[in-house]
Amino acid sequence: MAQDVRGVIAPGKNEPVRIETVVVPDPGPGEAVVQVQACGVCHTDLHYKEGGISDDFPFLLGHEAAGIVESVGEGVQDIVPGDFVVLNWRAVCGQCRACLRGRPWYCFNTHNARQKMTLTDGTELSPALGIGAFAEKTLVAAGQCTKVDPAVSPAVAGLLGCGVMAGLGAAINTGNVGRGDSVAVIGCGGVGDAAIAGSRLAGAAKIIAVDIDDRKLTTAEKLGATHTVNSRETDPVEAIRELTGGFGADVVIEAVGRPDTYEQAFYARDLAGTVVLVGVPTPEMKLDLPLLDVFGRGGALKSSWYGDCLPSRDFPMLIDLHLQGRLDLGAFVSETIGLDEVEAAFERMRHGDVLRSVVVL
Incomplete structure (x- = not known):
């Protein structure tokens, strides 16, 4: 009934x-x-x-x-x-x-x-x-x-x-963040913070949080960010490169979904590094990048659908990690x-x- x-x-x-x-x-x-x-x-x-x-x-x-x-x-x-x-x-x-x-x-x-x-x-x-x-x-x-x-x-x-899985999966599943990697996360809302937590869980050595709100950057530090950048005050590409020996991060996760922040992610990664787009753009947004730069920088440009998760595999595992005090x-x-x-x-x-x-x- x-x-x-x-x-x-x-x-x-x-x-x-x-x-x-x-x-x-x-x-x-x-x-x-x-x-x-x-x-x-x-x-x-x-x-x-x-x-x-x-x-x-x-x-x-x-x-x-x-x-x-x-x-x-x-x-x-x-x-x-x-x-x-x-x-x-x-x-x-x-x-x-x-x-x-x-x-x-x-x-x-x-x-x-x-x-x-x-x-x-x-x-x-x-x-x-x-x-x-x-x-x-x-x-x-x-x-x-x-x-x-x-x-x-x-x-x-x-x-x-939804959001926490999208961020965790963007780092672990899509970005394949590994031990010792450097990671930058642009946008520190719920999804971006989850990407930070996922990067820490995966063993990243350096995790750089980027946002325009100092309150969000403080929260990002609590969830695992080793460095923070307020992009309202500092060029985030230059800051990320400076924090990674001039090279750029191995993985940059864009959790905003805007062309300007995606371009920042693209240029803030190391050669042969990975960009992961998990922020959701709106239909009218367009991206304009020199194709030669796309070719010359190599690496991978990925989109992350729901953190590329398989719920039957990922949900129980992440709950177990939480109950163990590891997440x-x-x-x-x-x-x-x-x-x-x-x-x-x-x-x-x-x-x-x-x-x-x-x-x-």
Whole structure:
């Protein structure tokens, strides 16, 4: 039987969010209903609210979530009711050309629940990133549920569902940061700070944090940055080169998603070094680089999709590292809030006052 729950809705472009009654259907084949315990407030949710991703309003916001599987549909075998799971927005298909070549983290046919959650008047909701977890319960594809150790706090675990995993994976999976490497991270929000934490976890010898906000640079130091550069005051390319013997960093991770910061990343890397773009650009942005420089500097220019993660592999491993005290995921949680405080959390996010607000249900 369908259930009525409370959820945070973005009704229209740039309109304030509001709490509405959301109708969650019983799970169909390959689907699961999850009782949400915690969900992070991510910039992506703000982009949905502002109409920066699509105009498929109304949106059911929230996607960085963890909770308990309540029920599953026909054919679901990997999870059962009672499992503690982190939700992911890329349920791999297992059948596309990437999956069949043994590269499921590049799956070209990821999927979500087939059924739609609705308002009580039947209006269909568009769940953020196919999840919609600013709600007491949500309907997802079973493949979007990744079992992890239930000893972890839900407020911490849910952050792996998007931003923290994107940053950690940009360093570890995409950038292949290794022991003794020098790394520069441009942009020290949640994703950039996660890239810093991932670089430290991978054994990087020098980790240079770049941002225009000294508050963010202070946080970056707490998460593993060995050096900081305020790019409002100092040319970041020159500063990174100076800190790396004049050569540039082995890996530069761009976590802003702008042409000017990408160009900084390109010229701040060592010859044959790697640039990783994990910041998300907007559709109108263009990049203008001399092709001879692209050729002459060698190395690799990579884009990182969701940290090139495989949730079934990476989520349990990272939770285990956290529980062992080797990865402080709790450092990313600035505050815990209720469902009715999401709009205010967006304002604090805009002003750079928080690293992550987390809705706890």
